Amino acid sequence: MSWSNLIVRIQQKVVGLLDYESRCHLRTCSKDDRDVVDSTKFHASKLKIEEFPSDMSDGKTIIRCDVDTFTIWFIGKENITKVDRGWNGEINEEISEIKQENRYDVMNRFFEKLSHRGVIKVNSLDLESLTFPVADSIKIKCNCLKIINIQDNHHMEWIRNTDPFSQKFKKLELRCWGDTRELSEVRKVLDVSESLDLDYETEFTDDELEKIEAMNLTMSSTMITAEGAKRRLEAFLRHGKKEDVLQIYFSIRDDFQYSELFPQSLKIKKLKREHEQEGDYYGKVFRGFENIHGVDDPREIDCISFGLKLRQTLYRGKPIRLQMSGNLDNWPKKGFSKYNNLFEFEYKSSEKSSKKNRVQRSESASFGASKSLST
Structure with a gap:
C-alpha cells in the first residue's frame, strides 16, 4: 500500500516518529502532506x-x-530580516529569504509553527545571551533547561x-547575573530531580x-x-x-574547624602532597559511608586554604567541592567556574598571599584540577 492510500490517522502516527528535518521535507511534497504534518504534534529532542x-x-x-539537526537564523535590525535555513549548521542559500x-x-511566528495549541514540547531547552523575552502566546515544556546570560532580567x-513535563525538571542550569531575587521564590528551581547548577547567590x-x-549540585x-553543608555531604555520600558532582559555596566562622564538616563515621587518612601549605588538608x-548505588571506592578529600577562603574537595570519579568563606569581601561577585577559573579566582582574591605563594598555589591548583578532571 502506498503512502497516499494510508488513512490520515496512520500517516499522523508515522509523522509523529519523524525528526524535524524529515517533517520539513515531507511537508513540501504536497498540500495533503503539509496538512498531515501541521496537524501532528511535534516533540523535538533539543x-x-x-x-x-x-x-x-x-x-x-x-x-x-x-x-535537532535543523537550524534557522533570523538576522537583522529594525524592520528588515534575513532568514537563513539549513541542516547540521550548514546554510542552504536556496531557501534563504x-x-x-x-x-x-x-521568529515568534516560527515558534508558533513549532507549537501545538500554543505549547512547544522538547526534551532539552538551551537559551543563551538572549535580549528578548518569550512571547506570551508560547509555553514550553521540557525535561532539561539551561539558561545562560539572559540580559535585562528576561530570565524570569x-x-x-x-x-517540566512532569512535576520536576530532570536538569536545570541557570547562569544569570542580573537581579536574581525572584528566583528563590520560584519553586521549580528547587524541585529538580537529577542535576541543579545555579551560578548566582541563591x-x-x-x-x-x-x-x-538533585545530587548533582552546584x-x-x-x-x-557548616552544619548544613555537612548534612548535604552526608546525603551526597549516600545517594x-x-x-555526580557536589559543589557548594558557603560562609564559615573565623574559628571554623574541619572536624565540623566531616561526619564522625568517616575513616579519613591524611596524606602529604606537593606544594602543601599551612591550612591545607589532603587525604x-x-x-564510614554506604552508597545506595554501590560507589564504595576510597574518595580523595582535598582542602586548600586561600587566605580566609577554603576549598574542600572530595571525589572519586567526580569531585565534591565545598567552597567556604569567612570573609564576605572574598565572596564571588559574579559567576564561578567549576575548574581552573575557580582556583584562579580564589588565589587572586586572597590579599594576604605573596607573589611566590601565588605561583605555588597556581601550580597546586592546576595539579588538583587536572587530577579531578582525569578521574
Whole structure:
C-alpha cells in the first residue's frame, strides 16, 4: 500500500516518529502532506536559541535556533530580516529569504509553527545571551533547561513560561547575573530531580538545601552554615551517583574547624602532597559511608586554604567541592567556574598571599584540577 492510500490517522502516527528535518521535507511534497504534518504534534529532542551581535552593523543581531539537526537564523535590525535555513549548521542559500519585518516577529511566528495549541514540547531547552523575552502566546515544556546570560532580567519571563513535563525538571542550569531575587521564590528551581547548577547567590538556607533532591549540585549561598553543608555531604555520600558532582559555596566562622564538616563515621587518612601549605588538608576517605548505588571506592578529600577562603574537595570519579568563606569581601561577585577559573579566582582574591605563594598555589591548583578532571 502506498503512502497516499494510508488513512490520515496512520500517516499522523508515522509523522509523529519523524525528526524535524524529515517533517520539513515531507511537508513540501504536497498540500495533503503539509496538512498531515501541521496537524501532528511535534516533540523535538533539543531546542537551542542563542543571540549574538552582528559585526556588520550596530544594533543588528543574529538569532540562531537549532531544532535537532535543523537550524534557522533570523538576522537583522529594525524592520528588515534575513532568514537563513539549513541542516547540521550548514546554510542552504536556496531557501534563504528577506522579510520586511522585525526579526523578533518573524521568529515568534516560527515558534508558533513549532507549537501545538500554543505549547512547544522538547526534551532539552538551551537559551543563551538572549535580549528578548518569550512571547506570551508560547509555553514550553521540557525535561532539561539551561539558561545562560539572559540580559535585562528576561530570565524570569523564560522560567515562568517554561514548565517540566512532569512535576520536576530532570536538569536545570541557570547562569544569570542580573537581579536574581525572584528566583528563590520560584519553586521549580528547587524541585529538580537529577542535576541543579545555579551560578548566582541563591540565599538558600540549610533547610532549603536539605530539600533539594538533585545530587548533582552546584550552588552558592551566604545563608548556608557548616552544619548544613555537612548534612548535604552526608546525603551526597549516600545517594550520589559516580558521575555526580557536589559543589557548594558557603560562609564559615573565623574559628571554623574541619572536624565540623566531616561526619564522625568517616575513616579519613591524611596524606602529604606537593606544594602543601599551612591550612591545607589532603587525604582519603576509606570507610564510614554506604552508597545506595554501590560507589564504595576510597574518595580523595582535598582542602586548600586561600587566605580566609577554603576549598574542600572530595571525589572519586567526580569531585565534591565545598567552597567556604569567612570573609564576605572574598565572596564571588559574579559567576564561578567549576575548574581552573575557580582556583584562579580564589588565589587572586586572597590579599594576604605573596607573589611566590601565588605561583605555588597556581601550580597546586592546576595539579588538583587536572587530577579531578582525569578521574
